[in-house]
Amino acid sequence: MRTRRLPGRHRRDLERQATYGEVIAIREFRALWYGQSLSLLGDQLAQVALAVLVYDRTGSAFATASVYALTYLPSILGGPLLAGLADRFARRGVMLICDLIRAALVAVMALPGVPFPVLCVLVFFVVLLSAPFSAARAALLPEVLEGDRYVAGSALQNMTNQAVQMLGFAAGGAMIATMGPYRALALDAATFLGSALILVTGVRRRPAASGDGAKPSMWTMTRAGARLVFGDRKLRTLVLFAWLCGFYILPEGIAAPYAAALYTGALPVPVITGLLMAAMPTGTVLGAFLFSRFVSPSGRLRMMGWLAMLSCLPLVVTAMRPPLAVVLVAWVVSGIGGAYQLAANAAFVQRVPAERRGQAFGLVHAGLMAAQGIGILAGGLAAERLGPEPVVALAGVMGVTCAAVLAMIWAESREESAARGSAQATA
Numbered sequence: 001m002r003t004r005r006l007p008g009r010h011r012r013d014l015e016r017q018a019t020y021g022e023v024i025a026i027r028e029f030r031a032l033w034y035g036q037s038l039s040l041l042g043d044q045l046a047q048v049a050l051a052v053l054v055y056d057r058t059g060s061a062f063a064t065a066s067v068y069a070l071t072y073l074p075s076i077l078g079g080p081l082l083a084g085l086a087d088r089f090a091r092r093g094v095m096l097i098c099d100l101i102r103a104a105l106v107a108v109m110a111l112p113g114v115p116f117p118v119l120c121v122l123v124f125f126v127v128l129l130s131a132p133f134s135a136a137r138a139a140l141l142p143e144v145l146e147g148d149r150y151v152a153g154s155a156l157q158n159m160t161n162q163a164v165q166m167l168g169f170a171a172g173g174a175m176i177a178t179m180g181p182y183r184a185l186a187l188d189a190a191t192f193l194g195s196a197l198i199l200v201t202g203v204r205r206r207p208a209a210s211g212d213g214a215k216p217s218m219w220t221m222t223r224a225g226a227r228l229v230f231g232d233r234k235l236r237t238l239v240l241f242a243w244l245c246g247f248y249i250l251p252e253g254i255a256a257p258y259a260a261a262l263y264t265g266a267l268p269v270p271v272i273t274g275l276l277m278a279a280m281p282t283g284t285v286l287g288a289f290l291f292s293r294f295v296s297p298s299g300r301l302r303m304m305g306w307l308a309m310l311s312c313l314p315l316v317v318t319a320m321r322p323p324l325a326v327v328l329v330a331w332v333v334s335g336i337g338g339a340y341q342l343a344a345n346a347a348f349v350q351r352v353p354a355e356r357r358g359q360a361f362g363l364v365h366a367g368l369m370a371a372q373g374i375g376i377l378a379g380g381l382a383a384e385r386l387g388p389e390p391v392v393a394l395a396g397v398m399g400v401t402c403a404a405v406l407a408m409i410w411a412e413s414r415e416e417s418a419a420r421g422s423a424q425a426t427a
Contacts, residue, residue: 017296018152028144029153031202032137035195036157039099040164042191046106049176049184050123056181057116074124075369078131080222083362086136087209087355095140096196098133102126103192110185132358134365139209139357142349148297151346155292158342162281209355225359228352234417235351237409239364241308241344244406246371247399248311248334251392252277253376258388262324272324279328283335291339300343301414305407310337312403315396318389 023029085094105126109119145153176184229235251258259272267275291300291307314330314337322330352360375395382391 017293018148020152020156020293023145023149023153023156026144026149028203029141031198032141032144033153033157033160034202035198036137037160037164038191038198039195040161041167042188044165044167045175045184046188049181049188050109050119052176053181053185054116054119073373074128075131076366076373078128079135079362079364079366079369080225082128082132083135083365084222084225084359085132086139086358086362090206090208091136091140091358092199092203092205094136095133095199098129098136099192099196099199102129102133103189103196105129106185106189106192110182110189112182131362131365135358135362138361138365139354140203140206142357143206143354150349151297151300151342152292154345155288155339155342158288159285162285165281209358222359222363225356225363228356229360229363232351233409234413235348235360237406237413238344238348238351239367240402240406241304241410242341242348242364243367243371244308244311244399244403245338245341245368246375247395247402248280248315248338249372250375250379250395251315251331251334252280254379254383254388254391257383258327258392261388262327264324267324275324275328276331279331280335280338283332284338285335286332287336287339288342290336291342297346301347304340304343304347305403305410307337307340307343308403308407309400310334311340312337312396312399316393316400318396319393321389 024033105122108114109122109126114122141153142150179187229239255276256269256273259269259276262272263269287307291303295303311334314333317330318327348360348364349357379391379395382394
């Protein structure tokens with residue numbers, strides 16, 4: 001029997017790393033990138049505006065927190081049920097309709113005098129529509145960016161999202177103090193319209209992914225998507241890698257009480273809180289740049305398990321109650337470790353059939369939101385009893401343990417795939 005080898009040029013193509021320049025040169029990616037960034041900036045401004053508006057109206061911290069909690073619940077429900085729309089219908093059309101409806105809903109929220117219960121309902125549906133929009137966008141991106149361009153584009157979008165979030169939260173308070181919460185909400189409605197305009201002019205029409213004309217029920221598609229994602233060992237492992245974020249995102253949810261515990265009089269508590277909340281996004285931006293720019297595609301898959309452990313391991317240092325500078329460094333390093341999500345995302349995309357990506361991404365996104373929401377809620381409850389330092393350390397220990405198990409499962413599955421590939425090549 002004769003061993004068949006990949007041609008040298010083909011192997012080099014598989015290992016060639018895409019540059020940010022060649023990704024940005026693609027018109028459709030620029031449209032998706034600009035639209036996402038514009039909409040996200042408006043959303044960050046709207047979150048601050050809603051918090052100010054609800055607290056001014058009710059004077060209740062619980063009511064303010066309840067409205068914030070509504071930003072998690074719709075995604076958990078809507079991800080599995082509505083994400084299939086991105087596979088049943090043309091993905092650009094799904095995104096456009098979601099943008100236009102959200103613009104109308106937020107415009108109503110911007111009207112003075114809207115009753116508090118109505119405001120809550122509007123918030124719920126605005127966030128609910130983000131599920132099919134995000135699923136359609138996530139499923140469309142691999143069609144726009146092929147090969148390693150997808151990783152480079154995802155890294156670029158990830159870095160932009162983190163930067164926009166930091167900018168939106170940092171500048172949101174000052175802008176709302178100047179223009180007021182109602183005008184800020186009106187501006188958010190305008191960003192949805194701007195996103196829709198960018199999509200119309202920059203993204204070409206494509207037929208629905210399920211081109212056979214079949215339109216199964218949403219429940220049928222949800223069950224089929226769950227079987228696809230959780231019935232495949234590799235996909236299941238990749239999804240669990242993604243959901244590890246529930247452990248290393250937890251510290252951001254208790255940044256304020258942690259800042260109070262770190263207070264020494266040198267810096268005000270709000271400043272410490274802002275530094276803590278900015279630490280992980282800073283690490284995420286740095287990690288995404290380094291990982292996508294200087295690590296080969298195959299190297300990313302080999303490093304994925306180690307980086308997943310790195311995303312949680314630095315948090316363990318908080319058990320020793322270190323000073324602020326050490327905590328900030330640890331959280332930045334944790335954010336750098338989170339770059340493994342790029343490799344997990346790329347591997348997930350390659351393994352899911354194109355006509356099923358919308359539903360699959362919707363299920364993963366719903367789990368992500370659930371993992372983050374449950375992690376933050378559990379962390380907050382535990383911090384009230386134990387204090388923030390041991391809770392963050394405990395999250396780090398649990399996260400490292402889970403990441404180590406997943407890393408072993410992933411390494412084993414890759415070895416099995418390599419063995420099967422070798423056997424087929426020598427057949």
